[in-house]
Ligand SMILES: Nc1ncnc2c1ncn2[C@@H]1O[C@H](COP(=O)(O)OP(=O)(O)O)[C@@H](O)[C@H]1O
């Protein structure tokens with residue numbers, strides 16, 4: 130066996146570089162972090178050939194004194210922390226003191242800087258293991274770090290680099306992250322001599338628009354909430370927003386771009402009521418947390434954190450977003466359909482909270498009834514003339530002023546194609562997807578009912594035997610009452626069998642086995658308390674979908690108006706449970722515009 134020897138310094142740095150400097154963009158990130166940490170308020174980036182030929186970052190920060198320059202390039206030398214106490218409450222982006230040393234070990238690096246204590250600038254060069262003397266240079270202010278020919282001395286790594294454009298794309302992403310996280314700083318980036326981006330607005334909202342464009346922000350909801358120790362602000366998309374191609378997901382914790390499963394789970398959960406399962410969600414969120422409550426020293430690239438109280442953070446983020454989503458105020462400012470582009474719906478239901486006196490009942494077969502009583506003539510396809518009553522207001526002018534205010538969704542005019550309800554309000558025409566709208570109403574009513582009661586059950590004629598393994602059986606034993614609350618009745622029929630006797634109403638009896646196992650697996654994965662929250666809503670959502678009014682069911686005008694009134698009373702009624710919009714408005718002025726009236 131070979132002798133055990135300490136590794137030479139250069140090799141240690143090259144090993145560290147393997148983790149820290151994966152590609153040009155990762156070294157750009159490190160250089161940007163240094164400039165940001167220095168307190169600079171202007172940072173310019175010049176990139177050549179995707180960063181493979183050169184990355185140069187200049188800033189107007191305070192610079193580094195001449196005698197400190199060699200230290201800046203040594204491994205484990207930093208000005209940012211000096212004790213464990215510091216490490217446990219980090220406010221700077223860097224702290225490991227290894228970035229410049231690692232980068233220098235795999236490239237040709239020049240660090241130039243002008244500190245106020247020096248009369249002119251000084252520079253130091255590093256190439257592999259050789260570090261030059263400190264020499265004078267021309268520099269008025271700040272620091273410039275130029276990194277050339279990345280991996281020139283480690284050809285194996287160089288092979289992993291992609292095309293210029295791909296590598297530049299990664300650099301651009303790092304630029305966006307930095308520019309979003311630090312609106313107080315002006316940034317610019319050029320590639321092969323051409324200016325590609327500039328970010329110089331100072332307010333966070335305008336900075337986001339400047340960097341990411343307005344597509345997403347126009348279809349987003351602003352979230353802002355918190356205390357001194359924990360604060361969240363930023364945009365989350367409106368539930369109905371669908372970018373089609375790619376999601377925008379930015380999470381910053383204390384000014385650092387982070388990927389974090391706790392928070393992304395909290396965001397997904399907040400949206401679970403208003404979007405498709407599995408649909409990903411766009412957001413740009415900034416979390417400010419007392420640095421003592423979060424550990425950033427988790428990964429050499431510093432893209433992960435560990436919260437001391439992750440459950441509390443989860444709850445906080447979930448509630449901050451969920452509250453906004455359920456406030457029914459975020460009616461899309463624009464129509465979600467591109468052909469009615471400019472001035473869309475701006476009204477919002479005035480009764481945004483579920484009223485306590487909701488007449489919620491079940492029919493004989495346990496189906497939920499709303500004021501749109503679908504059970505009575507659900508099977509008769511014909512429109513019942515006698516239903517048309519005094520609420521059949523086809524002339525908007527007949528409705529007095531006060532009433533117009535009371536009914537933001539207006540009054541039904543007609544039904545189109547057995548799918549849509551056409552309604553008229555003060556602004557013009559509204560089109561409602563009746564199934565989607567009804568589904569949401571039933572869902573919300575069920576949730577309210579079940580907050581007070583239990584899920585309605587359907588007894589199975591013949592109990593269904595489900596085979597489980599021993600760990601699953603243990604879950605059944607430990608969570609019998611939870612399963613009961615969720616609508617399941619069962620008895621243990623063998624060491625690895627349960628006989629299911631009842632399941633939540635409306636669920637497909639042929640799927641009992643899959644349903645039971647998925648509930649058990651969820652309980653195992655998430656712990657019992659969360660299942661009740663999450664899975665209950667899944668079951669309710671299925672229930673609502675099965676019981677909502679189907680396409681091609683002719684509705685009377687009264688039924689249509691009742692549906693509209695229910696929508697106005699219902700939380701989140703502007704999306705169905707799957708995140709599709711339930712209605713949108715075409716204003717009279719849009720119609721005038723399309724017909725070129727008054728032009
Ligand atoms: N642009 C800069 N302006 C001022 N000081 C800098 C700059 N870049 C690097 N430094 C100094 O060099 C030191 C080493 O940088 P680095 O290797 O990235 O480690 P770290 O950022 O973890 O401290 C920093 O602690 C800082 O004092």
Ligand SMILES: [Mg+2]
Nearest residue numbers: 162163223228
């Ligand atoms: Mg650093």
